[in-house]
Amino acid sequence: xxxxxxxxxxxxxxxxxxxxxxxxxxxxxxxxxxxxxxxxxxxxxxxxxxxxxxxxxxxxxxxxxxxxxxxxxxxxxxxxxxxxxxxxxxxxxxxxxxx
Numbered sequence: 844x845x846x847x848x849x850x851x852x853x854x855x856x857x858x859x860x861x862x863x864x865x866x867x868x869x870x871x872x873x874x875x876x877x878x879x880x881x882x883x884x885x886x887x888x889x890x891x892x893x894x895x896x897x898x899x900x901x902x903x904x905x906x907x908x909x910x911x912x913x914x915x916x917x918x919x920x921x922x923x924x925x926x927x928x929x930x931x932x933x934x935x936x937x938x939x940x941x942x
Contacts (some may be wrong), residue, residue, distance in 0.1 A: 868899040872909045875899065876916055885925065886917040 850856070872895065879891035892910055896903040910916045914927070929938075 868901060869905070871899050872901075872906055873913070876906070876910055880916060884920070886920045 848854075875895045875898065876887060876892070879895060880887045883891055887910055892906045893903050896906040910918060917925070
């Protein structure tokens with residue numbers, strides 16, 4: 844089934860809308876960090892995080908917080924193959940070795 848847009852009083856092209864000043868820059872942090880990581884061979888140097896902060900006009904610490912919180916960002920060089928192993932309780936329960 845294809846989704847087709849049908850104008851309604853609440854959802855149509857005549858309604859004016861813009862990104863809020865507060866959130867538009869913050870929402871770009873993760874995509875920009877991901878792009879920077881891809882361009883640096885799979886890891887994220889401090890200089891790249893500083894550039895992301897400069898581009899979106901936030902304090903560098905805000906970018907560092909995101910980069911250190913999410914495990915998808917590597918802050919050190921990684922090898923050709925990067926293997927992540929899930930060690931959370933649901934993963935152990937579902938895929939762990941049975942004693």
